Amino acid sequence: MLGGGIMLHAVETYITATLMPSIVRDIGGLPLFAWATTIYVAASVLGSTFVAVRPESVTLNRCYVIGAVLFGIGSLVCAIAPTMETVLVGRAVQGLGAGVLVALGYAFIRFVYPETLWSTASTLYAAAWGIATFLGPTIGGVFAAGSAWREAFALLIPLSALMAFCAPKLLPSGKGERVTTGTPFLQILLLVAAVIMLSFASSVEAPALRAALAGAAVIGVAAAILIERKAEARLLPAGTISTASALARVYLIMLMLLVTVCSDVYIPYFLQVLHGVTPLLSGYLVALLALGWTTAAFATASFKGRRANRAIVAGAAIEALATALLVFTLARHNPESGLLLLATATVFIFLMGFGIGMGWAHLVTHVLHLAPAGETDKASAAITTMQALGAAFGAALAGIIVNTTGLIDPGGVAGALTAAYWLYGLLALPAALAILLAVRLPHGETTAAD
Structure with missing residues (x-):
């Protein structure tokens, strides 16, 4: 289940990279090509944060259900999308779900494995990425060759549904001692904004604008660090913002x-x-x-x-x-x-x-x-x-x-x-x-x- 959540995210990453040229040829949206990745990554940051700041009543296995359902919904939106803008909406929802699933892979380690196997468990997750690296382009290439990119996204929907159904039955609840703080909205907003500005900077042609956007991204990261140092609602564990x-x-x-x-x-x-x-x-x-x-x-x-x-x-x-x-x-x-x-x-x-x-x-x-x-x-x-x-x-x-x-x-x-x-x-x-x-x-x- 845990490796499957990571592999679902990994395979989808490579499938989408292979399918994007076919999507653009079918429904247009070439100027938005890079945003399919940028929005997905930014949303995954939000998804991973939810695992840490979720309500007390939401156990880790229920959180897994939420992540799988979000991933499935995002895949459905991509599969039926009439425009590139709709694809980007689907990619954002997919990213939220993927961020939750990947974060849970690490969060569950201490509940599922004895301490002596923690590094081995992380190794198995690396294996999931390695397998996905070969499966993703192959699957994407098969569907791209037949211009069947919608079917490639649709393939992920039943897999997401199956994982959401199985999570409460196969995974422990993951209850344990937690220090509850508020949601670090400002830090998240600044980091996501920095990612977006750097993405813009990598694609604009004017050197002055590129430098300005890169500088703004650096300022955003620095501001997030300063706020994190003094905030009660933290993105990182206590004491982390210290040399x-x-x-x-x-x-x-x-x-x-x-x-x-x-x-x-x-x-x-x-x-x-x-x-x-x-x-x-x-x-x-x-x-x-x-x-x-x-x-x-x-x-x-x-x-x-x-x-x-x-x-x-x-x-x-x-x-x-x-x-x-x-x-x-x-x-x-x-x-x-x-x-x-x-x-x-x-x-x-x-x-x-x-x-x-x-x-x-x-x-x-x-x-x-x-x-x-x-x-x-x-x-x-x-x-x-x-x-x-x-x-x-x-x-x-x-x-x-x-x-x-x-x-x-x-x-x-x-x-x-x-x-x-x-x-x-x-x-x-x-x-x-x-x-x-x-x-x-x-x-x-x-x-x-x-």
Whole structure:
């Protein structure tokens, strides 16, 4: 049930990415193309927050029902949508449901598994993403080939209904001690606004406007942090907004690693333009990143204490190095698809995922250990919030970098070369920062008191 909720979200993410060109050809709305992802990510932040601030009467398994129902309703709206604007409404409702389901996957760990299996449970979730990476594009490609994109969304409706029906029967209630606070509306609003402004910044052509929007996004994030520091209605667990907080460092590591790995959004484009790879093959080559994540997660699942922390540090270093080395392999003109250069770039794509996969499950375990008493739900939900923000900020920053460094002007091969060079050179830096944060993590059976 828990892996299924995460896989439902993951498969749908890749299905939609594959279907969007068919949707635009059928009902129009090309100017709104990128918003199908932006709105979904922003809504998932809201959905993950609901898990932490839900009413006391709503148990975790009932919360799961709400998430599955919302996901099904959003899928139905997308399936019958006559316009792109309606698709975006459906994507927003889907995002709310997905945020709830993914956050619950982490929140339920402490109720379903003994403590010794927490990192293993997180590894299984990574496996769900790895499987979805191959299933999603395949399913989406089958439906896109027949212009049956509505049927692809409709396929998700009975799956959502089945999961909503089974949740109260198969999942524990998840009742436990909770510290109840108000809903952090202002912090959520500022973070969602920052995501939207960065998304705008990645698509506008005027450099001055792009800089203004990016600056406004930074101000929005800074304001959210300042408000969170003093607010009674908090988005994060108590004490997290502090440079001395180990939990804050864990969240920052997660955010930095995800910002770096989301530079993969342009890998298919560079493979096609610079290396002469077909669209289908480029899709599966970038899927190797998720395969690397899953492989590393299983390889390091049994690590504990100092060994787990070393895996986090080593993983961040591998991700940073692999991303930087794409400057010398992916950012090269290889029109004949020379095997040596292409194979080397493919290895680094795999290692980007392998690096983040080495430490992710152990970072999740740190969150569960470090969460203050009564705030584990909030701490678990914040994992999903960091995932959504990392993906949104990473994709938006990637868009800003490539559009500023030549992807649009001069465009073509020359523009793609300079854009790839700057993209992977700059976005290796967040993972490098994560190394510095990771070397200071506590080890062993860590608690909030530590």
